[in-house]
Amino acid sequence: MKTIFLTGGKLALICAVAAVALGFVNSVTAPKIEEINKQNLEKALKVVVPEGQPGDEVAVGQGAVASYYPVTREGIISGYILRLTGTGYGGNMNILAGYDLEGRVTAAVLMENEETPGLGKEAENQKYMEKYRGKGGKEPVPVSKKDLPAEAAESISGATVTFSGIGRALSEGSTYVKTKGGSR
């Protein structure tokens, strides 16, 4: 009996000391981490909306669409920014995408992801997103390699899962924007 308490007690003591130490480290790093996340989001928002003012975030949680920001220019809604969740090669990918009122993709940024460096991760470059720009209105958003012209298809070789994942999320976002139809 005594040994059980002694053994358990010692283990509990080690855990307690560890917890205190971690709490201290967390209190130092947490504000810093939050600031970095906020900066990344702000940078991405700037890329996605070159003009106009994004409003407050509205949570959605419907399929790939996690939330949206209505974009207003001179008081009138000129488009939306959507936060989308796509499925890539390495799990979930967070995408921030701007749409005009007709559901066309105006810009997109790949945020947190676990894609393969050198392949799927290339989607973090702005040039990559050119393949989706302007799509989603009359033309559908490309979701597979055969939807692309030969040269662009070449550039996603080896990372088609990432490409389709982003495409599908953007396409779902486009459908969502169409149903919003200019309302807040």
Added chain:
Amino acid sequence: MNKEFIKGFFKENPIFVLLLGLCPTLAVSTRVINALGMGAGVIFVLLGSNIFVSLLKNFIPDKVRIPAYIVIIASFVTIVDLVMQAYAPSLSESLGVFVKLIVVNCIILGRAEAFANKNTLGSSVLDALGMGIGFTLGLLLISFIREVLGNGTITVFAFGNFDGVLRIPILYQAPVRIFSLSAGALLVMGFLLGFFKWYGSRKKGEQA
């Protein structure tokens, strides 16, 4: 004394000779900077856990030593993870989940169990540094080969106007993509292991 430090470099190199910690090795060795970051993380955790395990070796009851080691290791890993997220966000992003997985990296528990709980503080520190540096060197070698062949670049720290990426002509335009993929990791690992085994056996032959 120096023996404990040097052995991790070559004679008991954790990757090539002890075959410890292969999972993160194969996964993160796509870029040179990942190897440096991962190596630094592992050295820090290994040092912390070896110091505490060695100091507490008479305090920790034998029955619960593994849970106690895991708590100590997990605490250091969490510290590394938080600090990396706060001060090196891009590195933390590219290492992804593998920083957290240092917890189950068998090098660290292996050294705690096989070395630090039997030896003095001083030699445990030397063992941790030697093993950690040995791991980093192994990781550097693999990721150097993989990044150069698979991507045609060498990514190190960015400073000033230099974005941290050295591009190698010809290979950058036409890289051998397979080396960036998992299959390439296994391939490089296999050849290096073969080389180290051959080298080791040749040396032994000379002595005999």
